[in-house]
Amino acid sequence: MxxxxxxxxxxxxxxxxxxxxxxxxxxxxxxxxxTPDWVRDVARDVDESLIEKFLSEVDNMQIQENLRVLTKVPHMATTAGDEETVQYMLKRWQDAETGLDQAWREEYLVYLSFPDPKNPNKVSVVSPSNAELYTAREKEKPYGPEQQDPEVVQPYAAYAPSGHPRGKLVYANQGKPSDYQLLNKTLDLRGTIAITRYGGAGRAAKAINAAPYGVIGVLVYTDPLDINDGLMSDDNETYPHSWYLPPSGVERGAFATNYGDMLTPYLPCPNLQQLFNDCFLHFICTLLGGAAAPDAWRGGFNCSYNFGGPGFRPTSTFNNSDVKLDIYNREEKRNSSNVMGIIRGSIEPDRYVIYGNHRDSWVHGAIDPSSGTSVMLEVTRVLGRMVKQGRWRPRRSIIFGSWGAEEFGLIGSAEYTEQYFTKLSERTVAYINVDIAVFANATLRASAIPSTHGVYRMGFLTGAGSDYAAFIHYLGITSMDIAYTYDRTKTNARIYPAYHTAYDTFDYCSKFIDPGFTSHQAVARTAGNVLIRLADSLVLPLNSSDYAESLESYLDKALELYQDQLTAKKISMEPLKRAVAKFRSAATDLEQLIRNSDLKNETPLKIRRINDQLMLLDRAFLDPLAFPDKHGFRHVIWASSGAGQPTFPGLADAFFTAMSSGLASDWEKVHYHLSVLSQAIEGAAHTLAEVI
Amino acid sequence: MxxxxxxxxxxxxxxxxxxxxxxxxxxxxxxxxxTPDWVRDVARDVDESLIEKFLSEVDNMQIQENLRVLTKVPHMATTAGDEETVQYMLKRWQDAETGLDQAWREEYLVYLSFPDPKNPNKVSVVSPSNAELYTAREKEKPYGPEQQDPEVVQPYAAYAPSGHPRGKLVYANQGKPSDYQLLNKTLDLRGTIAITRYGGAGRAAKAINAAPYGVIGVLVYTDPLDINDGLMSDDNETYPHSWYLPPSGVERGAFATNYGDMLTPYLPCPNLQQLFNDCFLHFICTLLGGAAAPDAWRGGFNCSYNFGGPGFRPTSTFNNSDVKLDIYNREEKRNSSNVMGIIRGSIEPDRYVIYGNHRDSWVHGAIDPSSGTSVMLEVTRVLGRMVKQGRWRPRRSIIFGSWGAEEFGLIGSAEYTEQYFTKLSERTVAYINVDIAVFANATLRASAIPSTHGVYRMGFLTGAGSDYAAFIHYLGITSMDIAYTYDRTKTNARIYPAYHTAYDTFDYCSKFIDPGFTSHQAVARTAGNVLIRLADSLVLPLNSSDYAESLESYLDKALELYQDQLTAKKISMEPLKRAVAKFRSAATDLEQLIRNSDLKNETPLKIRRINDQLMLLDRAFLDPLAFPDKHGFRHVIWASSGAGQPTFPGLADAFFTAMSSGLASDWEKVHYHLSVLSQAIEGAAHTLAEVI
CATH class of the missing domain: 1.20.5 (Single alpha-helices involved in coiled-coils or other helix-helix interfaces)
Incomplete structure (x- = not known):
């Protein structure tokens, strides 16, 4: 025992x-x-429960409140109202509980254009004896206190040169080249003042297109057909009774052909001024001479939209009278601010996801741009709180930008990309733009470069309609633009009717665009969701196969449209075909590599290698010499194009020019651009292929 | 118990x-x-014992043997001899025991220019009655079998247009603008044939400078003063008795103003031909009319280098005779090959260190370029064997390039950088060029972009003298060029005397340039050492403080030279000063960060971040619009400049032009370039600063 x-x-x-x-x-x-701690950290992927948390915390009432504050006063770029929004953004982003890691302002001296408050621009009818028979309204009709704010800027065309052109009035439809061409067949346009309706051609194009015919002034108005589904009475049809534009509403805008700061105005051609609808009704339907216009030229008024003239009917009191424009715009250099805020990345601080929107408006700008700014502020409130509470820090850095002076030509964002060009080119994963967050509360619309199509199904992002322009076209950074938009079975409005007018107010937005702000909430959730995935995913959620598919569809269209003619000119499309095929093959290989890799157990440098391939894909499509005539456009796939074909823009434009002129030198340019394009696509394929 | x-x-x-x-x-x-294995691997730094091993294995006799094989026959670009060297490179780099991971050829169809073997170019003296009184020698005098090889190309000026200009001969010194200007004061140069000596101005410049004066033909010869320290007798002074050029030696060359492939020749101006020294002695000292030339115009012949004329002395048998050039050059598109070889990186395969040299020569090209190729082959032999034996694999990938058609304008390397533009821009750490490895066996010379100055003390790498041009000027890749060079107390030769002649042979090299090949060995050791450090160092051995120092010295010079005049023109240099100060501060911070980091225990992504900042530094200095007139030059700090001042090249050139013309538009250009420059330096500072 x-x-x-x-x-x-x-x-x-x-x-x-x-x-x-x-x-x-x-x-x-x-x-x-x-094992060092970082080994686990570097392998961490996006946390789905955190995204759930983010989605649940996005609050529609907070967005409404943001919008109320942002739209208290008009906040045109560089005005006192703009400065108020700068201060508000800083206060929010520097908040100890819901702010970002850091926020600051960056100022740029930029070239803007304003009407002279002491000498308002004027449109009048002047008799042969110089009597002023009629003067168009100078302000929009007030329906509430917002329109009576003395800071509401007179409707004007920024950068339209000052001057006093006087001439016979003529209706020129949308001011497209074909419109002036048609008029010019029967009419000497020299010395005339053209009146055009919004749509069909860009604002600046209406004047540029007129110049060759000797037109000396251009007026632009908004036709009820194009914006109001034909409605026009403010007794019961238009705002404040609905979302439709009251008859006196005027869409302001900058008449710039390029984006970015202009050291010199780009408009040597006719003077420009916007015109009120109600003047137009009077002019065209009652007074203007000439015969009935072709059907396609007619808008929403119940009259024949007279064609020809020029000038007023002999039977009218304005017989023999001229229209006179008095433009007193003044160009000025002013300080415009971007407000910047950041959340530092924990693992890859040198990789940036950028989210931005402009802050400046034409008047109160409730929809454009404050709906987007309200959404951005809600995204930063929810994310900022997570960071301040220590619940989250993104893998990559997030940069928020509240851009200045967008309305004058995307100036703030363009200055930013110019100042930090190399740094942003090297490190930016993607740019998310939410400008007008809610055009209408019917359905989500996301437009993007194909590499992000995997995130959501969406349309292509082309043109230069908002601050994404410099990011995609100048820096080659994958970009997307997110908004809620129209049900096209219910309206044909060119854009939401109060766009760029004194009626774009909190009252308008909360009553007619998004009562309850749930569409705003949906946009905030979508944008935030994409933002977190781009910032936190181990492998970037960017996709090269979708890019290949887009290139193939562009190629098919190009072959269909151009191959016969090009073959006849002995210009081969084979290099382009080969380049697209190479791209497809490299994209397939890369995605297979990603699928077959045990990513969580790979060295972080291997994942970084793949991420760099994905991040830098769009950079490969840049060629600074591809579009010598287009300032700021260097991306050979997504540059804007006048040809309106769903294919490679430079090829489409060069082909169109060569077909029109028939010049050998223009066919040379087609050939040259085809080489540039093939070379860029092949270069992009090289970046996707096995790295060595 | x-x-x-x-x-x-x-x-x-x-x-x-x-x-x-x-x-x-x-x-x-x-x-x-x-702990995964890779945690140790990613933190591994360069292995000094491996470098010791490498240095000890580099064998001078192997280099000698490489040179013997490479120079067996003339190997001008795209000839059969060139193809032999392609095959030899492939054999060596694909060798199972000492080769690389992979090697292949890449072909480009390029635009070259050759004399017509059936109609040799000719320089003759023609009497007024069209009698041919004299014809210059068409081949260099043979001293050994090499000069008798039928593949020795007749001395010619590639890309000189065909034609038959005939006119009075006139001596124009070095063909600088000032030379023609001086002659033009007393002489009508229209219709003359100018004879110029090498040096002072580039080959093409001698013709371009002559064009405005109506000169219709330009001859170029090598003066004994400039290349032979005055010696000129082949009885006992020149090769085969010494390294000096025999009297009949002619320096071949391409008359191109830009580098890269030319789709059209860039020389609309006078026809060009090189001339033999012995003809020259006869022409200038015995026959040419006019008075004695200014002292500065005189070369090594014991005569007065007659100034003026034009034409021959009335007392000479050539009285009233013309000189006639018969140029039968033919431009042709030919296939030129780069031979590429790689060693894959183990940890960061998507980071490239590139090492290259051209393969093509004018004749046998023992020094230019085969000395460099022999060195490269020895470097790859030693490294390849280490790899094949499993003793070593670099952290980063190494790419070796044996470029084609350099002599015609750096064509092979330029094509390579164009084809892989984006991929190389994004991933290349540095480019090492070893062209002529040994000019003379006196001392090592390394020229480089300042970021690599930490590796060795060295001079700046400027201009476009070899294949580094496209890497640094077009892609903004940190580059260096390594060679052994002269003892300047012993010779004033412009360059080694047999340069571009039929005397640049194995015999010449092994007897007079580097008997024993120990200087070659030193270059191979140096280049390989730098290569291994760039490929294996945990933190890239690149330095931003040295760059700051260079910018400060350029700034000081610019202030000294230009500030007074610019202030008078109301052009401020303050933005430039601020930019340089910002760069210095960012560079200091970055180096402090590197010093204070415990790099072996950092996450590999932090080290990668720092390495990316260092690697991409030179990219920030690129601006594709900075030099609209200079094809292929985009680096605002190192572009070539005609002003010859140790300061910012674009500023120096713009200032020189504005001072000469006095035009307001030229001062505008100075102002514009100053903005471009300040913006680039500030952009570079942003990339060095804290990443977020």
Whole structure:
């Protein structure tokens, strides 16, 4: 027994010792090669529960409140109202509980254009004896206190040169080249003032297109057909009774052909001024001479939209009278601010996801741009709180930008990309733009470069309609633009009717665009969701196969449209075909590599390698010499194009020019651009292929 | 006792159990979080013992043997001799025991220019009655079998247009603008044929400078003063008695103003031909009319280098005769090959160190370029063997390039950088060029972009003298060029005397340039050492403080030279000063960060971040619009400049132009370039600063 007891004690001791030993051996002795903490950190992927949390915390009432504050006063670029929004953004982003890591302002001296408050621009009818027979309204009709704010800027065309052109009035439909061409067949347009309706051609194009015909002034108005689904009475049809534009509403805008700051105005051609609808009704339907216009030229008024003239009917009181424009615009250099805010990345701080919107408006800008700014502020409130509470820090850095002076030509964002060109080119994963967050509350619309199509199904992002322009076209950064938009079975409005007018107010938005702000909430959730995935995913959620598909569809269209003619000119499309095929093959290989890799156990440098391939894909499509005539456009796939074909823009434009002129030198340019294009696509394929 | 024994057994058992436990605990139980192998791998720094090994294995006799093989026959670009060298490179780089991971050729169809073998170019003296009084020698005098090889190309000026200009001869010194200007004061140069000596102005410049004066033909010869330290007799002074050029030697060359492939020749101006020294002696000293030339115009012949004329002395047999050039050059598109070889990187395969040299020569090209190719082959032999034996694999990938058609304008390397533009821009750490490895065996010379100055003390790398041009000027890749060079107390030769002649042979090199090939060995060791450090260092051995120092010295010079005049023109240099100061501060911060980091224990992504900042530094200095008139030059700090001042090249050139013309538009250009420059330097500072 005694022995047994001792044996027992021995066994117990041994067992205790064994256990102790195991514990000591396992926990007490640290290898030199013990795993550093960062090994786990660098392999961490996006946390779906955090996204759930984010989605649930996005609050529609907060967005409504943001919008109320942002739209208290008109906040045109560089005005006192603009400065108020700068201060508000800073206050929000520097908030101790819901702010970002850091926020600051960056100022740029930029070239803007304003009407002279002491000498308002004027449109009048002047008799042969110089009597002023009629003067168009100078302000929009007030329906509430917002329109009566003295800071509401007179409707004007920024950068339209000052001057006093006087001439016979003529209706020129949408001011497209074909419109002036048609008029010019029967009419000498020299010395005339053209009146055009919004749509069909860009604002600046209406004047540029007129110049060759000797037109000396251009007026632009908004036709009820194009914006109001034909409605026009403010007794019961238009705002404040509905979302439709009241008759006196005027869409302001900048008449710039390029984006970015202009050291010189780009408009040497006719003077420009926007015109009120109600003047137009009077002019065209009652007074203007000439015969009935072709059907396609007619808008929403119940009259024949007279064609020809020029000038007023002999039977009217304005017989023999001219229209006179008095433009007193002044160009000024002013300080415009971007407000910047950041959340530092934990693992890859040198990779940036940028989210931005402009802050400046024409008047109160409730929809454009404050709906987007309200959404951005809600995204930063929810994310900022997570960061401040230590619940989250993104893998990559997030940069928020509240751009200045967008309405004058995307100036703030363009200055930003110019100032930080190299740094942003090297490090930016993607740019998310939410400008007008809710055009209408019917359905989500996301437009993007194909590499992000995997995130959501969406349309292509082309043109230069908002601040994404410099990011995609100048820096080659994958970009997307997110908004809620129309149900096209219910309206044909060119854009939401109060766009760029004094009626784009909090009242308008909360009553007619998005009562309850749930569409705003949906946009905030979508944008935030994409933002978190871009910032936190181990492998970037960017896709090269969708890009290949887009290139193939562009190629098919190009072959269909151009191959016969090009073959006849001995210009081969084979290099382009080969380049697209190479791109497809490299994209397939890369996606296979991603699928077949055990990414969580790979070295972080291998994942970084793949991410760099995805991040830099759009950079490969840049060629600074591809579009010598288009300032700021260097992306050979997504540059804007006048040809209106769903294919490679430079090729389409060059082909159109060569077909029109028939010049050998223009066919040379087609050939040259085809080389540029093939080379860029092949270069992009090289970046996707096995790295060595 | 019994109990004691049992206690003893118990203690022993316990001890055994404890030990077992410790062993089990330590080795038997594996954490899920056991350290992956790659954690150690990614933190590994360059292995100094491996560099020692490399240095000891570099063999001078192997280099000599490489050179013997490479120079067996003339190997001008795209000729059969060139193809032999392609095959040899491939054989070496695909060797199972000493080759690289992979090697292949890449072909480009390029635009070259050759004399017509059936109609050799000719320089003759023609009497007024069209009698041919004299014809210059068409081939260099043979001293050995090499010069008698039928594949020795007739001395010619590639890309000189065909034609038959005929006119009075006039001596124009070095063909600088000032030379023609001086002649033009007393002489009507229209219709003349100018004879110029090498040096002072580039080959093409001698013709371009002549064009405005109506000169219709330009001859170029090598003066004994400029290349032979005055010696000129082949009885005992020149090769084969020494390294000096025999009297009949002619420096071939391409008359191109830009580098890269030319789809059209860039020389609409006078026809060009090189001329033999011995003809020159006869022409200038014995026959040419006019008075004695200014001292600065005189070369090494013991005569007065007659100034003026034009034409021959009335007393000479050539009285009233013309000089006639018959140029039958033919431009052709030919296939030129780069031979590429790679060693794949283990940790960061998507980071490239590129090492290259051209393969084509004018004749046998023992020094230019085969000395460099022999060195490269020895570097790849030693490294290749280490790789094949499993002794080594670099952290980063190494790419070797044997470029084609350099002599015609750096064509092969330029094509390569164009084809892989984006990929190379994004991933290349540095480019090492070893063209002429040994000009003379006196001392090592390394020229480089300042970021690599930390590696060795060296001079700036400017201009476009070899294949580094496209890498640094077009892609903004940190580059260096390494060679052994002259003792300037012993020779004033412009360049080694046999340069571009039929005397640049294995015999010449092994007897007079580097007997024993120990200077070649030193270059191979240096280049390989730099290569391994760039490929293997944990933190790239690139330095931003040295760059700051260079910018400051350029700034000081610019302030000294231009500030007064610019202030008078109301052009401020403050933005430039601020930009340089910002760069210095960012560089200091970055180096402090590197010094203060415990790099071996940092996450590999932090090291990658710093390395990306260092690697991409030179990219920030690129501006594709900075030099609209200079094809292929985009680096605002190192572009070539005509002003010859140690300061910012674009600023120096713009200032020079504005001072000469006095035009307001030229001062505008100075202002514009100053903005471009300040913006680029500030952009570079942003890339060095804290990443977010």
């Amino acid at each position: 005694k022995i047994q007891k001792e044996v027992l004690i021995g066994v117990v001791c041994s067992a205790v010792m064994l256990t102790m030993g195991i514990l000591i051996g396992h926990f007490g002795i640290k290898d030199d090669s013990s | 019994k109990i004691q024994k049992e206690v003893l057994i118990g203690v022993v058992c316990s001890a055994v159990m404890l030990t077992m436990g410790i062993l089990i605990g330590h080795f038997g139980i594996k954490d899920d979080s056991s």
